Amino acid sequence: MRSIDRPDRQAATPTAASVAGAPNAHARDARSLPDTPPVKAAAENFSFYYGQFQALKSITLPVYEKHVTALIGPSGCGKSTLLRACNRMHDLYPGNRYEGAIRLLPDNTNLLDPAVDPIEVRMRIGMVFQKPNPFPKSIYENVAYGLRIRGEKSRSVLDGRVEEALKGAALWAEVAHRLNEPAFALSGGQQQRLCIARCLATDPEVLLFDEPTSALDPIATASIEELIDQLRQKVTILIVTHNMQQAARVSDFTAYMYLGELIEFGRTRQLFVNPVRRETEDYITGRFG
Amino acid sequence: MRSIDRPDRQAATPTAASVAGAPNAHARDARSLPDTPPVKAAAENFSFYYGQFQALKSITLPVYEKHVTALIGPSGCGKSTLLRACNRMHDLYPGNRYEGAIRLLPDNTNLLDPAVDPIEVRMRIGMVFQKPNPFPKSIYENVAYGLRIRGEKSRSVLDGRVEEALKGAALWAEVAHRLNEPAFALSGGQQQRLCIARCLATDPEVLLFDEPTSALDPIATASIEELIDQLRQKVTILIVTHNMQQAARVSDFTAYMYLGELIEFGRTRQLFVNPVRRETEDYITGRFG
Amino acid sequence: MIPADLSGIQRIIRRNKRRDLIFAIFGFIALLIGVLTFLALFLQMAFAGWERLTPEFFTSFPSRRAGQAGILSAWVGSVLVMLVTAVSAVPLGVAAGVYLEEYATRSLVTDLIEINVTNLAGVPSIVYGLLALGVFVYAFGLGQSILSAGLTLGLLILPVVIVATREAIRSIPQHIREGAYALGATRWQVTRDHIVPYSMPGILTGVIIGMSRAIGETAPVITIGALTFIAFLPESPIGPEFPWLNFEWLKSGFTVMPIQMFNWTSRPEEAFQQNAAAAGFVLVLMTLAMNAISIWIRYHLRKDIKW
Amino acid sequence: MESLESASFEPLRVSDRLARKALRNTKERVIEALLFAAAGVSVLTTVGIVWVLVSESYHFFTVVPIWSFLTDTMWTPLFADAHYGILPLLAGTLTTSLVAVVVAIPLGTTIAIYLSEFARPAVREAVKPFLELLGGIPSIVYGYFALIVVIPLLQLLIPGLPGFNMLGAGIVMGIAIIPYVSSLAEDAMRAVPMSMREGSYAMGGTKFQTAVRVVIPAALSGILSAYILGVSRAVGETMIVAVAAGMQPNFTMNPMEPAQTISAYIVQVALGDLPHGSIGYQSIFAAGLSLMLMTLLLNVAGHFVRRRYREAY
Amino acid sequence: QSIVKVDGSSTVFPITEAVAEDIQKARKGSVKVTVGISGTGGGFKKFCRGEIDVSGASRPIMKKEMEACASAGIRYYELPVAFDALTVIVNPKNTFVKQLTVEQLKKMWEPDAQGKVTSWKQIDSSFPDVPLKLFGAGSDSGTFDYFTEAVVGKAKASRGDFTASEDDNVLVQGVSRDQEAIGYLGYAYYAENQGKLRAVPIVNKEGKAVSPGPDSVISGAYNPLSRPIFIYVSEKALERPEVRDFVTYYMKNASNLATEVKYVPLPPKAYETAMENMSKKKVGTVFGGEAEVGVTIESLLSREAKL
């Protein structure tokens, strides 16, 4: 059980049994340990199937509150699949199947429970995609979208929240004077920050990032990374990246996945400098993948 | 005119002016080798433009008869562009422009001469593509197609040539009993060999391969490589590959290209073991690309 | 307003989902309206015309006695007109589509042709009738013949055939073309041996859709002037001696299914409304059959060619 | 040198090769010319249409001043007191089209949204052929349906409704054009990339919210062109209005009244036999020209809509 | 191929159609007949261009048409085939119209009424103030010519703002579904739809309100709206055996068939005289090319004999 909380001390992930017995044990443990922050979410023996194909195999993984956790691994290893499971994105397509649990703390809700409405999950967890995908609306409406679908109509409330979110996404200075222009008029990096602002406006508990900078140029990438660095003060972040330098730069914890399995999880610095598993080392040093 | 056949003694290519004075390292490399075979084709100061964009910059390169020449280099360096110029594939699209010459020996025709019919060029030079592209016809008709468009109607001649070509492509044993089945029923590797048989049926002087195995699994790849190894006895081969191991395995000569320029040309073994240029070394050792 | 707690979120979700449900119901109803109208129309004609749908109905000429009237001259006329339509529109449309996709390089001329085809597709059919009246009937002196009608409908469906051809050709991957060119095929050989055969299912689908539209066209045929009592068949297209073809029928007067139906609809006697219903039923069956064939082609023939 | 030339691998001598090339080139040229000619036929069609309409209308307008054609409120070209005001026909055309659009756009859009965003793929695949069939039914059959079924029904609901009226014709016409609207609009919506939808769902949006707030704005250009195509179909539709709307050039926009549309006037005249060259004969070409201009206007509008709202995703 | 081409009046059409149908059956298809409906005027236009062999007419040929025929060198036989009673119809639910005078009809239909006379009350102060909805024959029809001549006093002089149709069903449907409607059409079409329509008695020259019907036509009491109807046969076409066969058959059977399709047949003598005139090659018309109203059966007989 310690293994979860002490990735630096032991290898890889906890045994299936350890988590199954006490779902939120790691949360407690986390709190009890001086060097790990409280757990915000955790996958427990989570498996996922695209129809017949098992894309994830019994993943057990904690996500620590107000820290950045990075998912790395070669293409096709299931990083996106895991991330998208966290807000039930797979529900949109037929034939997908979840097994096991992903729990959200502090209320310990199993996100995957069929009784839990996926919309509720998504309202609590924000997501930023690989390709910036602003809506075909004005900048303002993009940010206000989440509030509008929550039924907010008051213009002054919206104004305030939009400004706050844009500031939070470090975009306010650039767009304050043209909030009514279409979002497509922004550059790629700005669009991506707009998508982040769109999430921030609704105060999500967790933010999921799926290769948020892979479609961006280096300058835009730098600004997004900087933003993630600021955001970690306020929100829990889970980020998929295929850029190991990026993982090293922005994350506090890193999980290395391979062929649908979680191979190793630990503090980023440690995992990069001194990986426990050989596969991880091969991947990190570029000998493989 | 012996110089044509003996690039080892003089400039690599037939017109003295173009290559003799050319400072290209590869020419010298080639010459310095004791026993190079006769030249079958040669690019001379060949430049190519996609509209305004210059994709190839004054390439000078010999292709030796009945040997395999590999083109390697990072993505976008112009390998495919060069290969496709050899059978005037670029003529199919508007706005492209050739400069310089690609000569086909022994008749010393400049393939790029506007007076030369591209159809004639393509009848002399076969091409195999990255993705197997059999026609949605029967296996038999795929192989017979080249002969049919050359006006061959006699069934017995066709039968003979089809069998011969399929044997040449090491496919006969697998398909002899089902020549009338659709080509799509074959596996990817078989399809690729079928495409090779399709070329062989018309006895091309040169065969161009553009990453012929990149869409195939390792087993199919091995069978294609083996086939190329046999083919070199009969036909001159120019192959593009992004897999350096493959280049090392199958080719006699290798050209390394970068950003539209030919950086280095030489015997494969020598180029891989002891490259003359630093860029080549960087690329080969994986330090770059 | 913005919920901070879970129960707040759940309340909002409940409200939002209610709207989802309401819309889903509306959508379903809208769909039902469409589908039910189709059924109502079909069944109304089937019931109203049921008694008349005997074999004799198909083998009898029109008659003043509703009970004896049939659609022989009408369906034969429709078939012959469709024959002319197909023979004129298909080669022209396919050739034009092939030209635009395989031959033309972008130029002012091809732009013009493209814009033109798009616009033609939007021209009301009655305007084609006027064209036919002015050009075929009077300027060319073809009169009110099967040929005039067939050519008119041919022009009418030409854009449909062109567009279908182009779409079908566009779906052929470039590497198939390159494969053929690389073997030394000429443009025409590539077109003849690959482009046209492989796009055939798509072209056929388009042709059949176009024909099913043409077979129901009434207005342009009326404009040419085909509202006639005809109780005999045009001469057979198959002649008694070599080359076994006979083109007299092209000049023949004619009637077609929709005109026959219109004719009966126009009769004040109640009994003829039954005939109109029966003729309408047959006409709809004809177009349904054609549509069904095209759907079948789309789902089955195309499956054989996957890139 | 000697050896090189004799070692030619090409079985043909150079002169033969050149001859073959020349032959091939001629053949290729001829074929290309033929194909080009085929493509030219569509242009000739347009030229023919414009020529016929304009030349006959030209004669018409030498007799009838354009001004009175555009402003006179009566259309009686075949009667003693001849008036040549297109307005009544225009009013009829617009009113029937309007009724049709009021039926087709909401229903068509709803169906499109439902199929694209709500229905399961199986339902979609099952229903779409039905809609296609609805679009394939000949308009004379719809006309019959309007006359025999829909108008009598409407007369039960609305006492005093005349036996021919624009309402019934328009409603049926609307149903007839639903498939055009719904299938094009659905295509446009389905072309919206999934990433756009995922963006909305990830924010906690429901299907309806996603459809209305994200997918529709993103597919706007396609949806608007679907509408324009629908309108253009309605404007040009002939047999339904000819059979069911009444044949009276009635200057009114009241759908409860009978009226004549431009297209219906043309068929009505064509049903008789006007002598080539008479003013009555020319009047149908003038009417046809107006119709053509209206649809052309719609086409151009469609073009600009597609430009203006080009999908930016 | 020899086809007898007939076109012209929609009023004569039911008889011609019956003849065409029967002769084709009787001759087992060796005689082929097409019958178009272009209206009397339209028929004469084609007739005088030599496009058709026989033209049906619901009024005698007019000066202009005579000239057109003459200039094209077309001479013709004029054969009366039956009598028709133009019937003024209203909706059965219309209770206030008991009878109408010619003056009242004129008030409704004259060109001056166009756009002005729009209420029943304007026709007769005893009528209610409800909209007046008019349905009448199309301007290319003989019915229209005759009605305007008889009612307004000048052929073709009519208002234009009414539902004008060559298609009699439009008139039947229109009047039968609309309480405020009034229209006129050939008696045969009324007779077929007696349940849906009511014929209005017309006050004749003698001041008596008379309903249309075979008796009132034969007695001459239904005036001025009864009229003879004709076919015109081209002299040249008559030389062709199939045309002669057709016309002879027509004359022999006109009496029966006219009754069958609800017209008033002429006395047998009339058909015999017509045949005689034809065999004696007496071409031309017995009418002066002027519109005439109130021709009775007797006067028609005597004129024919005199040709």
Ligand SMILES: Nc1ncnc2c1ncn2[C@@H]1O[C@H](COP(=O)(O)OP(=O)(O)OP(=O)(O)O)[C@@H](O)[C@H]1O
């Ligand atoms: N919709 C799908 N249906 C079936 N299999 C899928 C689907 N999406 C992904 N897969 C498969 O699931 C596995 C994991 O895919 P996933 O997209 O999660 O990989 P990834 O680690 O994000 O890779 P990348 O770095 O390329 O984004 C892969 O083998 C992939 O082929």
Ligand SMILES: Nc1ncnc2c1ncn2[C@@H]1O[C@H](COP(=O)(O)OP(=O)(O)OP(=O)(O)O)[C@@H](O)[C@H]1O
């Ligand atoms: N049709 C085209 N129009 C314009 N530029 C092109 C076109 N095709 C290729 N290019 C450009 O020309 C350059 C050379 O392309 P080419 O396809 O030859 O590269 P390559 O070496 O084959 O790369 P790869 O290994 O990815 O196949 C690239 O910069 C490419 O972007």
Ligand SMILES: [Mg+2]
């Ligand atoms: Mg991914």
Ligand SMILES: [Mg+2]
């Ligand atoms: Mg390449």
Ligand SMILES: O=P([O-])([O-])[O-]
């Ligand atoms: O068709 P008509 O008899 O009225 O000329």
